[in-house]
């Protein structure tokens with residue numbers, strides 16, 4: 001007889017298998033529209049060394065996941081003819097200023113930061129992509145389109161936020177949060193090599209497709225064929241205050257009424273623990 005817990009594990013496992021199975025097939029259809037074969041991409045694996053990333057007590061170290069995805073991305077992009085520079089290629093600490101300095105020493109490059117998210121609420125999950133300068137929006141939009149479209153996680157949108165590495169870089173710069181390591185399902189995915197490879201391939205597809213972003217009204221992934229719709233974004237420089245407010249209220253409410261699900265913004269504060277990634 002299956003206990004509830006067994007059933008849950010089986011369910012999770014079969015979801016994972018189904019997902020990983022379908023994951024590898026969809027790529028051929030998405031035309032790569034690589035414009036500049038000599039484009040340099042500076043890949044920034046978040047955290048490293050003494051900076052583990054995530055929140056205190058987090059089981060899966062963010063710094064290991066980001067490095068692995070970054071190294072996979074390096075291989076995928078290099079195979080597509082890109083010149084790739086890594087801000088770190090091992091488990092070392094690099095300051096935010098150091099990362100920006102590397103990025104800014106390649107004036108025609110693109111800057112892609114890899115992170116995973118964390119929150120105190122285990123149920124918090126999803127993919128979000130950040131940019132700051134307007135010039136970075138097409139790249140953010142394209143990367144988010146592929147990563148969020150290919151992931152089993154929910155789509156938390158493209159967001160504008162002044163992270164140091166996005167604000168201080170002079171080149172198109174994007175920070176992608178590849179899911180929550182504090183969410184058991186997303187952490188289980190992140191710990192499989194096939195999923196991390198998939199993330200790398202989706203990010204690379206976004207880099208290749210960055211010039212194909214349109215302002216089409218549709219936001220669904222499949223509708224427009226070769227064109228990548230402009231992803232709607234949330235300007236958090238404007239909404240941060242009200243979300244914080246709402247977060248407090250929803251917390252109070254949830255202690256009264258335990259079973260109700262909290263509104264989507266409620267983990268904003270905890271998620272932004274990942275400051276500067």
Ligand SMILES: [Zn+2]
Nearest residue numbers: 046115274277
């Ligand atoms: Zn991070």
